[in-house]
Amino acid sequence: MAQIFSSRKYQVIEMAKTFKVQCFLTSIWEESLYKAWSQIVYSMIPNGPLLQSNLETFCEATEVEEVVLFEKATFLDVSHATHKRSKHRFKDVHRFEKISNMIKMFKLGCT
Secondary structure (H helix, E strand, C coil), rough: HHHHHHHHHHHHHHHHHCCCCCCCCCCCCHHHHHHHHHHHHHHHCHHHHHHHHHEEEEEEECCCCCCEEEEECCCEEEEEEEEECCCCCCCCCCCEEEEEHHHHHHHHHCC
């Protein structure tokens, strides 16, 4: 799988020539697609690192375990921050997708 991805990535970069290309190893049949789309949305946000820094500051100031920021239209995870002194370690790598789905269902229920 990694060899195929590397080969295709090289082909795309060669064809793109002067364009900046970023490739994501994913499949439409697995959860990695959500993460890839979230990274794409994040890459389109101006001042993304500043946004991340502000989320970390907000998380520390409010002393919450974690702060997650979702994009309004798609509910993709744009950025998140975990409190530095948090003893709780989040092991579920799909938690943002699950939270996103919960928010979508809540929004549908409200309309």
